[in-house]
Amino acid sequence: MADKAAAAEESGGWKEFIWNKQKKEFMGRTGTSWLKIGGFYLVFYGCLSALFVATIHVMLLTLDEFKPKWQDRVSPPGLSMRPRAHKMEIAFSMDSSNSFSAHVDSMNHLLQSYVDEKQQKLKDCGEFPLGPRDQGAVNAGRGPRSSCRFQRQWLGPCSGLEDPSYGFASGEPCIIIKMNRVIGFVPEVAPNASLPNEVLRHYNPNIIPVTCAAKREEDRGSLGGFSYHGMGGHAGFPLHYFPYYGVRLQEDYVAPLLAVRVLNASRGAELRLECRVHAANAATSERDRFLGRVEFKLNVRAPGETAGD
Secondary structure, three states: OHHHHHHHHHHHHHHHHHEEOOOOEEOOEOHHHHHHHHHHHHHHHHHHHHHHHHHHHHHHHOOOOOOOOOOOOOOOOOEEEEOOOHHHEEEEEOOOHHHHHHHHHHHHHHHHHHOHHHHOOOEOOOOOOOOOOOOOOOOOOOOOOOOEOOOHHHHHHHOOOOOOOOOOOOOOOEEEEEEOOOEOOOOOEOOHHHOOHHHHOOOOOOEEEEEEEEOOHHHHHHOOEEEEEOHHHOOEEEHHHOOEOOOOOOOOOOOOEEEEEEEOOOOOOEEEEEEEEOEOOOOOOOOOOOOOEEEEEEEEEOOOOOOOO
């Protein structure tokens, strides 16, 4: 009987806390008390929200819609290449399409943006390199800027149009190099005194030249050289694709490409290769394999040879 009385008392206390009929309190507070505390928190969080919105608004007023405000610490654009390979190691067997299918897919994915159907809105700037296309300051308020087409067929045997394997099936693979985009950046041609002889023989003031070579002295005898395929047959990037004005002003912009084919690489040898851009305002670093250059390893295995041979 005592237990039942205690249970009833406990139940009554809990119910009384929820709603006290005598004091007309809900969960220990009267209606007026709830109204006051609710109003306090409404004003408190309203002020916090207004302060947050005002802070964001002021910050947005300091930002440029088309160009990053602070670019003094932005490095010169680096280079990137396709195919993208793990640890930049391209190893494959000539007679095994499975060993290089991922590389082919990487090339195809890049070149999807360079088909004629996707460049209908772009300007035909001709087939020969020109100087930089200055279309005013990024924030000049002139609206969208025009972009030049880049024809996929300019990449020749590395375009994937003639050889869908991009040379992998024949043991002379292609790589495609592009310069990363930096708004407003215009590469400058390096002084003649700093250019290799192979560049001077085909010098063009409207081309930022690129050269490739074996990184190690002992690898040079295991390599037949390189062939370059770009706009107008030049080994480099045409200047009239610069400057880049950003995705807001050049939504359909396509970057110029350079295809490099590795010729007669010794079978089964691991070669360390490097391609370097020669521009006065594009720095290079041995610590960064993509700053002004790309460095990769290549191992072309002969038919019937496996990775462990």
